[in-house]
Amino acid sequence: MRISFTVNGNPVVVEAEPLARLLDVLRIDLGLHGVKEGCGEGECGACAVLLNGRIVNSCVTPVAAAADGEILTIEGFCETDRYAVIEQAFSDSGGVQCGFCTPGFVMATEALLRENSKPSEDEIRRGLSGNLCRCTGYNMIVQAVQAASETLNGQ
Ligand code: FES
Ligand code: FES
Structure with missing residues (x-):
């Protein structure tokens, strides 16, 4: 078809x-x-x-x-300014290690921040609960999303 x-x-x-x-x-x-x-x-x-x-x-x-x-x-997405912000935040926070999970996390982060531009830590953890990472222990990814949110909101 x-x-x-x-x-x-x-x-x-x-x-x-x-x-x-x-x-x-x-x-x-x-x-x-x-x-x-x-x-x-x-x-x-x-x-x-x-x-x-x-x-x-x-x-x-x-x-x-x-x-x-x-x-x-x-x-x-990697052609966009929003990607540049999210990618920088992941890189600064140590949220990228082997990198296998990263494209999925970046897309989930974009989906989350489109819906909720200032998510709380709980909302970030819930928003990314469909993504698994074997390397980072998640805290660095949560920090990355918080940093990306702040930058995108001009803080
Ligand atoms: S490969 Fe699709 S959810 Fe794991
Ligand atoms: S950075 Fe290796 S699986 Fe997430």
Whole structure:
């Protein structure tokens, strides 16, 4: 089946089974390797992308769910000023170690800060609860999100 959507602002048409994983279409068909596969079961957030502005785990999202929608992956987001702020905050806070989880955390951070520009620590922990990191122990990531929020709010 032919499925049309927009990825990082570019219209695309893919030929895929409707239940094919959005993750595979993004990585294999479209070459977007910043979208990572960790658990493959919807538990770790490594494959997170924004679909119509909402965070989704692309490993458990059928490509048909993206039909006529807008997808933002780390490859598109990294062209933006907001990415630069979030990336700098992660780097300054030590929130990036092996880096495998980072694209998913950055996308989840963007989704969170779009909805709630000044989240409390609890709200950050809840907002990022769908993302797992084996390296950082999370506190540095929470600090990164707090710092990014402050910068984006001009504090
Ligand atoms: S790879 Fe998709 S949630 Fe882990
Ligand atoms: S930095 Fe290694 S899994 Fe998060």
